[in-house]
Amino acid sequence: MHIISKILIGFVALFHTYIMIFEMFLWETRGPKVFESFPLELFAQTKTLAANQGLYNGFLAAGLIWALFFIKDQSWKRNVALFFLACVAIAGIYGGVTAEPKIVMVQAAPAILAIFSLFLFKRK
Numbered sequence: 001m002h003i004i005s006k007i008l009i010g011f012v013a014l015f016h017t018y019i020m021i022f023e024m025f026l027w028e029t030r031g032p033k034v035f036e037s038f039p040l041e042l043f044a045q046t047k048t049l050a051a052n053q054g055l056y057n058g059f060l061a062a063g064l065i066w067a068l069f070f071i072k073d074q075s076w077k078r079n080v081a082l083f084f085l086a087c088v089a090i091a092g093i094y095g096g097v098t099a100e101p102k103i104v105m106v107q108a109a110p111a112i113l114a115i116f117s118l119f120l121f122k123r124k
């Protein structure tokens with residue numbers, strides 16, 4: 001796997017690790033600063049929902065970390081990375097359409113760049 005692909009995948013994995021931590025553990029403290037338009041009283045009421053979303057983001061990060069560091073076969077490494085990057089991209093596009101348009105740039109775009117890099121630098 002090309003170094004550029006590794007860096008992009010690593011970035012996406014780190015970002016989703018941050019989202020997991022944010023949604024699972026910092027929702028009521030950091031959340032109101034990030035989502036200023038969200039009514040303050042709803043953060044406590046949506047804590048479990050946010051934690052559930054955080055867990056899913058953690059699974060996405062874990063899959064990318066698995067692909068980067070633990071799979072030795074290059075074909076499998078690439079295919080597993082593509083699967084989890086596609087999941088991230090689809091979730092980011094869906095979030096951009098249904099929740100907040102900037103999610104496409106923040107979440108989907110890095111995953112799509114990583115996917116393109118895997119095709120651009122594909123070893124034959």
